[in-house]
Amino acid sequence: EAGVAQSPRYKIIEKRQSVAFWCNPISGHATLYWYQQILGQGPKLLIQFQNNGVVDDSQLPKDRFSAERLKGVDSTLKIQPAKLEDSAVYLCASSLVRTLHEQFFGPGTRLTVL
Amino acid sequence: AQKITQTQPGMFVQEKEAVTLDCTYDTSDQSYGLFWYKQPSSGEMIFLIYQGSYDEQNATEGRYSLNFQKARKSANLVISASQLGDSAMYFCAMASAGGTSYGKLTFGQGTILTVHP
Numbered sequence: 001e002a003g004v005a006q007s008p009r010y011k012i013i014e015k016r017q018s019v020a021f022w023c024n025p026i027s028g029h030a031t032l033y034w035y036q037q038i039l040g041q042g043p044k045l046l047i048q049f050q051n052n053g054v055v056d057d058s059q060l061p062k063d064r065f066s067a068e069r070l071k072g073v074d075s076t077l078k079i080q081p082a083k084l085e086d087s088a089v090y091l092c093a094s095s096l097v098r099t100l101h102e103q104f105f106g107p108g109t110r111l112t113v114l
Numbered sequence: 115a116q117k118i119t120q121t122q123p124g125m126f127v128q129e130k131e132a133v134t135l136d137c138t139y140d141t142s143d144q145s146y147g148l149f150w151y152k153q154p155s156s157g158e159m160i161f162l163i164y165q166g167s168y169d170e171q172n173a174t175e176g177r178y179s180l181n182f183q184k185a186r187k188s189a190n191l192v193i194s195a196s197q198l199g200d201s202a203m204y205f206c207a208m209a210s211a212g213g214t215s216y217g218k219l220t221f222g223q224g225t226i227l228t229v230h231p
Contacts, residue, residue: 031217042118042205042221043159056218089157099217100147100166100209105159 002026004106006092012112018080021109024073025094031055032069033103034077035091043091049075079111087113116141116210118222126228127196134181135191135225137206143167145211148189149219150180153203162204165189196229203227 005024013019025032030051035043046065048056052072060067064083069075079086089110093103117140127133139148150162165173165180173180181190193200206222 033217033219035219040223042207042224043219044221045218048218055216091159093159093219095217100145100211102149102161102164103209103217103219104161105151107156107158110157 004092004094004104006090006106006109008109009107010110010112012114013082014114015084016081018078019082019111020079021077021090021092021111023075023077023092023106025075025092026104029094029096029104030072031095031097031099032075033093033095034067034075035093037089037091037108039088046077046090082111082113084113087111116143116146116208116220118206118208118220120206120222120225122225123223124226124228126230127193129198129229129231130195132192132194133196133227135193135204135206135227137189137191137222139187139189139206139208141187141208141210143210143212147209148180148182149207149209150178150189150191151205151207151221152200153205153224155202159205163191193227198229198231201227201229 032049034046037043049069067077089108091108092106095103146167148165152160163175179192203224207219
């Protein structure tokens, strides 16, 4: 069974530029999560999708961050414009359903904003 | 709101010895799940073990066991017979059963484990 795929693995941009990250969850997983992990901290949830609908985006900085999951499968997270404090690893995770059990994580995208 | 506290920024252990990583949590939910994840320097999050709030027995997965003390709101991870490959960052996390946050993972700050030969 293929795991959660993310691309790119690394991205370096200058502040005020735009960037997009892509995530393909495990086949059949209805729930998809985007987490932000700043260096030295635990991951923090940005947004949670159930199929193609947003369940929780309370911690997403909506003035600059957006995310979509149009067909209920893969998802894109965008930052426009980027700030220095957006430098982090962006982790995508999926689970079969909204569950209290295991979420499967992708390898992450490491973003550096200069 | 849920909160996870890991009070050990770093831990050292000798190879083949056991080590306990501490985790306390705070939640008003009756139903929740507790997790431990391992994050090596490569960055991926590797699931280790899960404990449900209604599970009466402590969870075990190979060399990993979770010491669940519900009244004290603690969920410590015990790694037996440490190996050099266990050197990594370890995160305790909790999944909430409340409202729109159902399934959302709240993570602690992490503990860096170093295994010495």
